[in-house]
Amino acid sequence: MRSDMARLRCGKTIPLLGMGTYCPQKDRESTISAVHQAIKIGYRHFDTAKIYGSEEALGTALGQAISYGTVQRDDIFVTSKLWSSDHHDPISALIQTLKTMGLEYLDNYLVHWPIKLKPGVSEPIPKEDEFEKDLGIEETWQSMERCLEMGLCKSIGVSNFSSKKIFDLLDFASVPPSVNQVEMHPLWRQRKLRKVCEENNIHVSGYSPIGGPGNIWGSTAVIEHPIIKSIALKHNATPAQVALRWGMSKGASVIVKSFNGARMRENRRALEIKLDDQDLSLIDHLEEWKLMRGEFLVNQTTSPYKSVQQLWDGEI
Secondary structure, eight states: OOTTEEEOTTSOEEESEEEEOOOTTOOHHHHHHHHHHHHHHTOOEEEOOGGGTOHHHHHHHHHHHHHHTSSOGGGOEEEEEEOGGGTTOHHHHHHHHHHHHTOSOBSEEEEOSSOOBOTTOOSSSOOGGGBOSOOOHHHHHHHHHHHHHTTSBSOEEEESOOHHHHHHHHHHOSSOOSEEEEEOBTTBOOHHHHHHHHHTTOEEEEESTTOOTTSTTOOSTTTTOHHHHHHHHHTTOOHHHHHHHHHHHTTOEEEEOOOOHHHHHHHHGGGGOOOOHHHHHHHHTSOOOOSOOOGGGOOSSSSSOSSHHHHTTTOO
């Protein structure tokens, strides 16, 4: 198998470098243009979600590239995610996603967050009266398994699940998750969760692999860290390339979002860097803090999570 790929438990291969398409402005034309550029540069793994508002633009760009003969559908790995207000009916939600994207199937369909919201909630930050009391993950997962049986997707997984939530899911799942997509970068290394996932043959996919600079909750702390900068200097690389290579060196795929062609090329060159044991040891000793804390899913009245600690089961 190629060194820039990992094999999922379902047998599919996933490219280690993925392009994120979350765009706060939901700018359709710039998303379509960026995806075309990314394909030309060599990206084959694309990540979206219903709540991002980028499914249609990504699907349009992929459809155009396939019709032009630039790529074949089999060469592309596409992930989307079940939004929390669709937990009552994942099958219908996925059918709608496929219709929106103009695709016959997804390569990977993930439960976006371990929370259930009332049907119809379409904003990323729910109001107090929009939470469902019951998490209902078991019923949701049964429907995710049905999506797989129906051929609507090639693999199913989760996102933002702690080690405990993974163990809880494995207790009742007929089909275990292939992927857990979580925040992961040199300042939030996910050692415990990576070990749990590895022991259970669950691939870790890292979002915000360079710290999410440019996002409202993101930070430049990773790419501005003096240790990351010194490792970059040593390898004639950029701090972003070091952060991306670090994630891939741990066996994770990394989902990096840039619509800038030069930066997309720069990020792709992370595949050529080789970090040595000293580099990895230095990164392993950096202080840690989590950027995406999920406070918007926590309240004292209607959410099943009364604290951030409860949401992440103490893994924060």
